[in-house]
Amino acid sequence: MNAESETARDTERPPAEVAVVVIGHDDAAHVTDAVRSALAQGPAVREVVAVDDCSTDGSAGLLDRLAASEPRLKVIRRRVNSGGCGTPRNTGLNAVTSPYVMFLDSDDVLPPGAVDALLAAAEGAHAEVASGLCVRRELPSGREVPWQPRLYALHAVVPHPARRPRLVHDTLCVNKLYRTGFLRAHGIRFPEGRFPYEDVVFTARVLAAAPRIALVPDRVYVWHVRRSAERLSISLNRCGVENWRARTEACRQAYEVLLGAGQKDLARATRAKFLDHDLRMYVRELGLRDAAYRRAWWELARAHLAEYDADDWARNPAAPGRLAGRVVLASPEPRDLPRLRELAARPARLYPPYARAADGTPVWSDDLAQVSLEPLQARPVRALPLAVDAELRPGARGTRLRLRLHELYGRVAQAGPEAVDVEWRHRDDGDVVVRGASVALVPCAGGFGTAGAAGTVGAAGADGPTGSDGSAASGDSGDSAGSVCAWSAETGVDLAALAAPGAGTWDLRLRIRFRDGAGRDVTAHALTGAGLLRRSAVPSARHGVVLVQPYTTHSGSLALRVAPGVRGVLSVARARLRRLLH
Numbered sequence: 001m002n003a004e005s006e007t008a009r010d011t012e013r014p015p016a017e018v019a020v021v022v023i024g025h026d027d028a029a030h031v032t033d034a035v036r037s038a039l040a041q042g043p044a045v046r047e048v049v050a051v052d053d054c055s056t057d058g059s060a061g062l063l064d065r066l067a068a069s070e071p072r073l074k075v076i077r078r079r080v081n082s083g084g085c086g087t088p089r090n091t092g093l094n095a096v097t098s099p100y101v102m103f104l105d106s107d108d109v110l111p112p113g114a115v116d117a118l119l120a121a122a123e124g125a126h127a128e129v130a131s132g133l134c135v136r137r138e139l140p141s142g143r144e145v146p147w148q149p150r151l152y153a154l155h156a157v158v159p160h161p162a163r164r165p166r167l168v169h170d171t172l173c174v175n176k177l178y179r180t181g182f183l184r185a186h187g188i189r190f191p192e193g194r195f196p197y198e199d200v201v202f203t204a205r206v207l208a209a210a211p212r213i214a215l216v217p218d219r220v221y222v223w224h225v226r227r228s229a230e231r232l233s234i235s236l237n238r239c240g241v242e243n244w245r246a247r248t249e250a251c252r253q254a255y256e257v258l259l260g261a262g263q264k265d266l267a268r269a270t271r272a273k274f275l276d277h278d279l280r281m282y283v284r285e286l287g288l289r290d291a292a293y294r295r296a297w298w299e300l301a302r303a304h305l306a307e308y309d310a311d312d313w314a315r316n317p318a319a320p321g322r323l324a325g326r327v328v329l330a331s332p333e334p335r336d337l338p339r340l341r342e343l344a345a346r347p348a349r350l351y352p353p354y355a356r357a358a359d360g361t362p363v364w365s366d367d368l369a370q371v372s373l374e375p376l377q378a379r380p381v382r383a384l385p386l387a388v389d390a391e392l393r394p395g396a397r398g399t400r401l402r403l404r405l406h407e408l409y410g411r412v413a414q415a416g417p418e419a420v421d422v423e424w425r426h427r428d429d430g431d432v433v434v435r436g437a438s439v440a441l442v443p444c445a446g447g448f449g450t451a452g453a454a455g456t457v458g459a460a461g462a463d464g465p466t467g468s469d470g471s472a473a474s475g476d477s478g479d480s481a482g483s484v485c486a487w488s489a490e491t492g493v494d495l496a497a498l499a500a501p502g503a504g505t506w507d508l509r510l511r512i513r514f515r516d517g518a519g520r521d522v523t524a525h526a527l528t529g530a531g532l533l534r535r536s537a538v539p540s541a542r543h544g545v546v547l548v549q550p551y552t553t554h555s556g557s558l559a560l561r562v563a564p565g566v567r568g569v570l571s572v573a574r575a576r577l578r579r580l581l582h
Contacts, residue, residue, distance in 0.1 A: 016046035021092030024106025025053040037109035046098045051088040054081040086190030086198035114220035118177035121214035125157040128182040128211035132220030134175035143428040158213040165269035173199040175221040197250035204254035208261035241296040248304040275321030280344040298334045305329045318375035320348035345555035348385035381415040390524035390558040394536040394548040399493040407485045416515030427505035434497045441487035499564035506560045526558035
């Protein structure tokens with residue numbers, strides 16, 4: 001290669017302008033992988049600052065050995081553990097000498113090209129912040145779920161955060177590149193010490209400073225989710241009520257930061273995000289907690305929601321998170337947890353009873369009439385929280401799926417449901433889909449599970465039946481007796497197709513199609529009862545036998561585990577034995 005081509009190649013290289021701050025505590029198994037992923041970004045990375053937060057497992061020694069052969073790596077050892085993520089990030093930020101900085105956790109990695117994509121976007125748009133797509137990678141399965149994909153569908157430049165309020169939904173600090181001088185000029189730091197959800201407050205401080213932001217659709221961060229780890233991450237360790245206390249405090253501070261900076265629309269959007277994301281996530285899990293947790297959680301939630309004003313509740317009043325929040329705020333004690341769980345599902349499902357006030361206004365229940373459901377009357381059918389029951393019955397002569405769509409204050413009949421499209425989506429690879437038939441929906445006054453549907457929802461928790469009197473059959477539609485209150489459909493399930501990829505889990509997805517061509521994507525509530533949700537060994541011409549296990553997810557939806565062949569059955573048995581032993 002001649003000198004001229006060598007010079008040309010050098011001019012094409014991005015300048016070394018980025019620092020990556022890596023933080024870790026007692027994570028010797030992963031920290032060097034994180035650091036290497038930062039170093040592997042190439043010449044754009046001038047320095048990697050690894051901050052060890054007083055580890056006791058040899059992490060710092062591993063970093064020192066790596067630094068001996070890598071001049072771009074600087075290791076900082078903290079003498080006292082901070083108890084959180086904010087302090088070590090601030091320590092690393094203090095040591096940065098580069099014009100731009102990123103943050104990386106010790107158990108995650110940067111995918112190839114992440115820094116180049118963000119740096120090019122930031123410099124091309126003259127932006128103080130560049131942000132890209134983060135994916136949550138479930139381990140050990142490897143399934144990847146994009147985080148806030150709507151924000152990162154296309155390249156975009158946001159001249160002011162208020163122009164795109166949805167930015168408040170991405171509270172991560174790790175999928176972003178920041179101009180170091182911007183952070184320092186505005187005194188933007190992480191909360192110090194033990195402060196869970198420190199990135200929520202940090203992100204609010206960034207947005208409050210009104211940066212110009214460049215968005216890219218590139219994958220720039222891989223967030224590893226290890227649900228079986230001995231020490232769960234803060235975001236996964238939600239079993240103690242202190243986690244909920246910390247989250248509400250972080251969200252409260254984020255609101256105050258934005259409001260104090262005069263960013264009223266962003267502050268409102270932050271409260272809306274809490275209802276749509278945070279509240280719904282925890283409500284889905286309330287049935288898994290004991291009574292003491294539920295009472296404490298409920299009290300903290302009510303105290304936080306009591307700070308909301310009329311305008312906070314008036315925006316998009318039929319949104320599922322707002323309806324759930326109003327029920328919590330109106331009730332001194334936990335109630336209707338199974339029904340709230342269904343409402344918090346994605347997509348939301350509103351289950352019976354469909355009560356009305358004396359003047360005919362739709363309300364949450366007879367004894368909570370102050371929570372009006374009237375905004376549902378104006379909501380388009382494609383956004384209604386439609387409730388569908390499902391029961392799956394495996395058998396040697398075929399596996400049958402039975403569905404029942406509930407009426408919702410006359411809105412369903414008005415829209416004219418005609419058919420339901422059925423598909424099964426592989427849990428570990430959402431691109432693998434087994435599509436079933438499109439089945440006609442047949443009107444029925446009762447049908448299977450009329451009382452059992454709502455009764456099952458009510459019985460799923462410890463707080464008694466869903467309605468005030470424990471009955472749902474008489475008030476299913478909330479309209480005159482004898483009217484159509486449900487539509488039913490039945491179809492076969494192709495177990496051979498579901499078993500073809502091997503042992504795995506499948507989620508049921510439905511699309512309700514209406515007379516005018518509109519559609520609504522929904523999931524289905526799994527009915528329980530005699531003979532339902534029972535493991536079955538079904539004979540198969542192809543596999544000999546297929547082990548089928550219908551079950552209920554945390555949000556109440558029907559899912560299906562399938563293990564084909566004797567080998568698949570044995571793998572399920574071994575996994576179950578391991579769970580029992582550990």
